[in-house]
Amino acid sequence: MKNPEGSLTRRRFLGKAALGCAVGAGALAAAAALRSVFPSLTRTKKVFTVGYLTDFPINTFTLLPEHKVFILRDHEGVRAVSAVCTHLGCVLKRVEDEFRCPCHGSRFDDSGLVLSGPAPSALPWFRMDLAPDGQLRVHTNQRTHPTDTFKIF
Numbered sequence: 001m002k003n004p005e006g007s008l009t010r011r012r013f014l015g016k017a018a019l020g021c022a023v024g025a026g027a028l029a030a031a032a033a034l035r036s037v038f039p040s041l042t043r044t045k046k047v048f049t050v051g052y053l054t055d056f057p058i059n060t061f062t063l064l065p066e067h068k069v070f071i072l073r074d075h076e077g078v079r080a081v082s083a084v085c086t087h088l089g090c091v092l093k094r095v096e097d098e099f100r101c102p103c104h105g106s107r108f109d110d111s112g113l114v115l116s117g118p119a120p121s122a123l124p125w126f127r128m129d130l131a132p133d134g135q136l137r138v139h140t141n142q143r144t145h146p147t148d149t150f151k152i153f
């Protein structure tokens with residue numbers, strides 16, 4: 001024997017469950033889309049330490065994947081450039097004296113300027129200083145010019 005009220009309640013429950021699943025899936029899709037368009041939204045820390053000067057070889061761009069930045073140390077000092085492709089936010093690799101995006105092939109020169117697209121803009125450079133404990137510190141919330149070296153010698 002069927003209970004019409006029980007059937008209605010079950011139908012309502014299933015309808016609400018389906019609606020909840022659809023809303024949750026939509027929210028996840030929207031968050032993923034925002035992250036791909038605005039990769040900086042996914043950075044949790046705007047200011048972070050990256051280690052000591054001696055951790056970085058001279059005349060080398062060192063990728064720090066956990067922070068998505070390259071640290072360049074040369075004879076003048078250190079600089080930090082974003083490792084996030086300005087197209088859709090993939091993490092760049094250093095290949096043959098340039099930055100290359102493994103996702104869609106954008107290329108950037110040593111200054112972060114676009115050599116070939118689809119990346120729409122240059123890579124941002126970030127201010128660096130020393131933390132109280134002597135580690136190098138990057139401020140991704142403060143942009144600098146590619147030639148602005150943090151001199152610590």
Ligand code: FES
Pocket residue numbers: 085086087088089090101102103104105106117118119
């Ligand atoms: S994400 Fe780098 S070229 Fe598309």
